[in-house]
Amino acid sequence: MPIVGVIMRIVAFAIALGLGWSVAVAAAAAPPAAVACGPRAAHTLASTPVARVYISGRSVLGCAAGGGGTHGLGSAGRCPGAPHVGVVALAGATAAYALRTCGVDTSSAQVVVRALSSGRRRHAFDAVSAVLGPESFVTVGSIVVTGSGDVAWIGSASSIVSHRRVTQVLSAASGTPRVLASGPRIALGSLRLSGSTLSWRIGRTRQTGRF
16 A cells, blocks of 8 residues: 555554544533432432432432422332332422332332422322222322422322222322313323323323313
8 A cells, every 4th residue: 555545644644544533532521410419429310400309329319409308109119118209290390299108919009299498399280089898909100290289190009919900090189189081091101281181191082181
């Protein structure tokens, strides 16, 4: 190969190496994304410009910008153990989350609405309206909340004794819960909120409702 070609290849390699090093240094030096409150390095479950829910150690914590402290919401662990936090939704400084408690061959779940600016628990609702009896398991698949504290969720319960299974879409406006839909084909993770309209999926069809 001519000497000029060798020199050109060496120069090109050096330039590419230098550019790659510059990109790597820039990426390493980039500051972490801004957070409303709490330690930046903690794993965020949900956030808005004014509030945040995150994991610290084995706990799930919530906080709001401008003071008010940090509030324990539950455990970040799995069943069995201390009541642990499942799905989380956040609107402004209002958090809604599933809190699940497990025992031997049983579990229960609640939907909790909490103001992160003060830590005050505003509401707590059973995840499903039905009672299936002993050895039943309850979970919350999805949840949405508004800044005023209206909340909706999809809950499911099943019993290994009665072999019954219930899946429901529920909402609670002004602290009053009601069932919007019930049926085995409701997709647990399908709940969405657009403006004031709720939607969820039954099979391949999306249904709508309001708080």
